[in-house]
Amino acid sequence: MGQILLELCCGSAENAIKAAFDGARRNYLRSIAKTLGKQLLPLLLLCLAISAACAQEAPPVNASPRPNDKAKWTDQQKAEMAASVRQEFLHAWNGYRQYAWGHDELRPLSKSYRDWYGTSLLMTPVDALDTQVLMGLKDEARADRELIDKSLSFDKDIYVKNFEITIRLLGGLLSSYQLTGDPRLLALADDLGERLLPAFNSPTGMPYVFVNLKTGAVRGVESNPAEIGSLLIEFGTLSKLTGKPVYYDKAKRALVEIYNRRSPIGLVGSIINVETGKWIDPTSHISGGIDSYYEYLLKCSILFHDKDCERMWKTSIAALNQYVADPTPTGLWYAQVNMNTGARISTHYGALDAFFPAVLALSGDLDRARRLQESSYKMWTTFGVEPEELDYSTMKITYPGYELRPEIIESTYYLYYFTGESRYLDMGKTFFDSLQKYCRTDAGYAALLNVETKEKRDNMESFFLAETLKYLYLLYAPKSTLDLHQVVFNTEAHPMQRTW
Ligand code: DMJ
Numbered sequence: 375m376g377q378i379l380l381e382l383c384c385g386s387a388e389n390a391i392k393a394a395f396d397g398a399r400r401n402y403l404r405s406i407a408k409t410l411g412k413q414l415l416p417l418l419l420l421c422l423a424i425s426a427a428c429a430q431e432a433p434p435v436n437a438s439p440r441p442n443d444k445a446k447w448t449d450q451q452k453a454e455m456a457a458s459v460r461q462e463f464l465h466a467w468n469g470y471r472q473y474a475w476g477h478d479e480l481r482p483l484s485k486s487y488r489d490w491y492g493t494s495l496l497m498t499p500v501d502a503l504d505t506q507v508l509m510g511l512k513d514e515a516r517a518d519r520e521l522i523d524k525s526l527s528f529d530k531d532i533y534v535k536n537f538e539i540t541i542r543l544l545g546g547l548l549s550s551y552q553l554t555g556d557p558r559l560l561a562l563a564d565d566l567g568e569r570l571l572p573a574f575n576s577p578t579g580m581p582y583v584f585v586n587l588k589t590g591a592v593r594g595v596e597s598n599p600a601e602i603g604s605l606l607i608e609f610g611t612l613s614k615l616t617g618k619p620v621y622y623d624k625a626k627r628a629l630v631e632i633y634n635r636r637s638p639i640g641l642v643g644s645i646i647n648v649e650t651g652k653w654i655d656p657t658s659h660i661s662g663g664i665d666s667y668y669e670y671l672l673k674c675s676i677l678f679h680d681k682d683c684e685r686m687w688k689t690s691i692a693a694l695n696q697y698v699a700d701p702t703p704t705g706l707w708y709a710q711v712n713m714n715t716g717a718r719i720s721t722h723y724g725a726l727d728a729f730f731p732a733v734l735a736l737s738g739d740l741d742r743a744r745r746l747q748e749s750s751y752k753m754w755t756t757f758g759v760e761p762e763e764l765d766y767s768t769m770k771i772t773y774p775g776y777e778l779r780p781e782i783i784e785s786t787y788y789l790y791y792f793t794g795e796s797r798y799l800d801m802g803k804t805f806f807d808s809l810q811k812y813c814r815t816d817a818g819y820a821a822l823l824n825v826e827t828k829e830k831r832d833n834m835e836s837f838f839l840a841e842t843l844k845y846l847y848l849l850y851a852p853k854s855t856l857d858l859h860q861v862v863f864n865t866e867a868h869p870m871q872r873t874w
Pocket residue numbers: 541666726779780781837841865866867
């Protein structure tokens with residue numbers, strides 16, 4: 375009985391102490407005690423005492439920031455922000471059109487282009503198309519679709535990264551198909567899906583890193599949970615839209631296989647061999663290399679009503695919050711720990727980790743989502759732009775670049791959607807102002823080599839148009855532009871609709 379009480383009361387020490395000192399709650403407890411009789415009172419008092427003891431042992435935690443809705447945004451102000459973001463999207467797209475048309479990416483400083491595999495797969499046009507549709511850029515979307523129809527071919531003797539091609543191209547083709555109804559986009563997605571399938575032919579079912587689009591040959595046995603477990607939104611949607619179960623089955627098996635190799639405390643590591651199924655690096659975290667594995671567990675449970683995914687998500691988030699979450703006196707962060715013991719390895723957090731408040735918010739955990747978003751915001755405002763990574767115990771930068779990443783803005787969008795608090799509109803403005811101030815060039819937008827010196831890098835990743843500016847636009851656009859209750863975004867911000 376004592377043990378049950380202890381677990382009951384220590385389950386959430388923060389909530390317990392809040393409740394214990396909350397007046398309304400006290401009255402509620404009093405009325406229960408009155409109703410149920412005096413025998414229960416000692417039990418309840420014991421419970422409160424244990425709660426308080428547990429809370430004292432827990433590390434101090436910043437109180438959840440409360441909404442600062444004094445300076446509410448008017449519809450007019452939001453519309454103006456959305457229009458400005460749309461304008462900047464056009465600026466970047468026009469740079470691509472002028473200097474990189476038909477290629478994968480714009481080089482915004484040298485005003486040239488880059489192709490990932492020596493030949494173009496139209497990464498930027500495919501990644502950017504649904505943003506154009508959502509922004510109502512009809513002429514741009516039409517020209518983009520014509521380019522894709524005329525020049526995109528996957529019949530190429532090149533080894534491509536299964537994960538990147540899936541989230542950017544397969545995801546982009548599918549969401550644009552759903553938004554436009556253009557059957558050519560679905561046909562391209564189906565062709566691409568068939569060519570990627572051989573990647574899954576490993577002894578474990580976990581995909582190889584690279585697959586040759588023409589021959590189906592594979593290579594790359596050392597992979598990670600994100601690249602193995604973030605394929606089901608795209609392959610699953612393709613499966614539903616084409617009626618071919620093989621796509622769903624292969625991607626789902628990969629996700630389950632990586633989950634099945636979690637440690638006894640429920641965590642996954644950083645690197646695994648897809649042939650032997652043995653972990654090579656047991657470091658667990660929520661950052662790049664693992665991040666979207668967690669995201670897809672939750673999102674696939676929503677998009678496909680997949681009960682296995684729901685169960686796997688619940689087990690995983692409990693382990694993450696028990697061992698990886700780090701509620702410090704300066705705020706909530708997520709650290710690096712050993713997947714088998716939970717022992718802390720380092721205290722790094724960065725631009726990629728900043729996706730997690732979005733996932734927490736989507737899961738209904740607004741308290742942690744808010745707190746973690748405050749930490750991400752601190753990471754951004756400390757330097758004027760967020761670094762790729764810092765050590766949150768010292769706030770010293772460990773990787774100084776900024777790749778025009780979207781995650782912090784993605785989380786801002788989710789938090790605004792679920793709370794309606796104007797704090798998140800304010801945050802979005804901070805990000806937009808910094809982007810314009812430090813990353814804008816006359817040909818588009820450039821990554822930063824160093825967020826302290828603000829020196830630029832000759833790179834504009836396709837996700838800047840697919841994600842960063844899309845989430846920023848949706849933050850201020852009317853809700854009717856896209857209702858988050860009707861779609862699930864893949865990890866490249868391509869919205870999938872459940873039409874089946
Ligand atoms: C994108 O390609 C995706 O969001 C991926 O999940 C992580 N990295 C980039 C953006 O930072």
